Amino acid sequence: MTQPREHAVVIGGSLMGLLAARILADHFTRVTLIERDRFTEAVASRPGLGQARHLHVLWSRGLEIAEQLFPGLEDELRVAGVPEVRVPADMLWLTSAGWRRRFESTRLLTFSRDLLDWTVRARLAKTGSLRLLAGHEVTGLLAGAEAVTGVEVRERGTTGPGEPITADLVVDATGRASKTPAWLERLGYPAVRQTLINPLLGYASRTYAIPAGFDPGWKALYLQADPPHGTRTGALFPQEGGRWIVSLFGVGEDYPPTGDDGFLEFAKSLRSPLLYEAIRDAEPLTPGVSYRRTGNLRRHYERMRAWPKRFLVAGDALCAFNPLYGQGMTVAAKSALTLDACLRADGDLDGLARRFHRKVIKNATGPWLVATGEDLRYGTTEGATAGVRTRVLNRYVDRVQHLANVDPRVCDRFIDVLALTAQPQSLFLPEVLWRAATTRTRPPAGPDDLIP
Template structure:
């Protein structure tokens, strides 16, 4: 037990946690409720697996640091690299953004099953070459923690769906909860006599639906119609592997997209601009319509002083989950894995490790949390309570900023830095950016999407 670890959940965050533990512990046991597919196929344990996933620049850099060369492996498997703003036609609430080659940030676009398959295969290969023994327990779930309020010493597991069947205990010096939005860790901690963490929830009531298409004449860029004040419906279309395109339509409370086949196109036709509808109206659907509604931003403050006992860490969505429409979750999962690896490399399994990793994981999520909740608070307040004074100021500033992104290359560059999770929020609070957002007159963006790539802004 002294150098054993247990990882709960075999999704992207859990797989990366295993990768971070290799060479640092004697044995890792990965406990997964599902059974893993042989190839890049979906599974029930990844409820968003059929929907659009993109990897932000910050996540790509962290992934290549954690698993060098895996970005090239994703590209070889068919993932697309989309430069911003050149390869994504983006309509902000105030109009379309100019299109030019900035050369600073790109999205990696592929299906979630492909991403999981490539990363899992890489981690399994590295495990076989490492000095760490890896055991994978599939079709089982964690039912509680072992230990006491101050020290976690392992987990209790049982076969999934069979009460009492296959029940056993796994002793470990470190338990990493990577079980996602549905994490039951607050209950597990209460079972040890420890208080559950404080929670923050910002729920915009957003729902979205996704369908896969094959386009007869694919364009040279994806498209993103961003929802916002006065524009309650949005849509995204991006290329993925095997010549297919994923299309996601979204709407807030009272504007939820339907899941019927014909209704999908009707909703696309109702967007603020017809470009996305025209793109798919004659395309060949190659999947059904899949809906998703569990989109609340939810943060559990395990990072508070004394927030976790020794021997226990919660990472990624288990600690801080975001509205998936912003595409930040996978990047934060990688940053969490990197934080775990770096703190283990700095001293191995030791007293204080859990709190140190938890704090680093929380800092890795801070920017994503602040940007997602700033965008969602006005919609959340519409379905709940009024915003406070400070939140009203934040929302007004964010609204002016996003309107300026479409027409101001300096503000746009700062915004792309932030949403790519490569800089802290202070990037948008620099005096030069604040002055441009608050003092320069508002101007609308382009009325129609720029189908040709134009020259970049002068001096930028």
């Protein structure tokens, strides 16, 4: 049955909300995007996007989709000074299995997250049918007997009952802290089941000015922990504005400190001194900041028997990953395309949520396995333990890691999985299995082998 597609509302103006609004603008006469924060004219951080002060990697599939939805976006980012890092060709990468040879496998545009969102938002704002309602918070859902009919909105900083905004479709893109479980209970729906697999991972990050004339033969560093005993990872990437973003990560409550000395000490304790040596005398541009809400979280909306029509949940609000593997934005981008496909396939808005949630969760299975599989290497991870299957798989992944360090084809296959252009099962293709069984090449002994 075809229903009116007059007005759609998206709650949350971060990447998922922005991309969803872009898709809905193709299908609805009007779209309203409601964001709690106020936006600034220039690129700036905002409270609702606290994670933007930490390293954000957008893998190739995510960038491709963003470019497809906003043609020319990549050029705009380059014009804004965003560097390109070829991975691992421009990067010294210490994996859990040793140093990786510097093959030409993929490339990343290493923008700050604030710049990415600002650029996408500026492009979206040019859409004639879009109304951007910033500085407004959604406080609840409006609903009839079986369907959501709109939202209740209050200007930030005011009190009292919210104003109603009616809509033919409402999308929740409010991230991990989404209030949908509470909103649904208020409407009389049963409690939402959720899964949380929490590696108790903490981030600490700060930016530094890249020292003048710095040219050590690499552009980025990624020094990974070696589980199950090694808990500490560090990353350094260039960003626009001639700066580095440095993020330190500790699993199992081994949280990196944010103070000057503690930050440097943690950097010094990584498996290679390279990152510490790079930042030791560099000029910090920002103070250290931390982030700890990083567990893998799934809300099982796709399994709920009763669900209000014309309401769907997307992005981190539906399924969020340990961000260390850099998957959330690419999953959000893929979900935007799924929304488009669902809307094109069928005029029935009433059944849209079921179709959408099921497809998104199916697409999220690979990244979920990658993130939780790695996290379950640590006995300190809460919410699940590694069963025999996970342990056997992780042994095989260890072997693939070794191979990826020395074999460009396996490195490509491995990065395809991380970049969400291939499913984890692709690591079991005959080509990889054969190489895993026969290759005996040793990995590079140390970074000196990797710097020309």
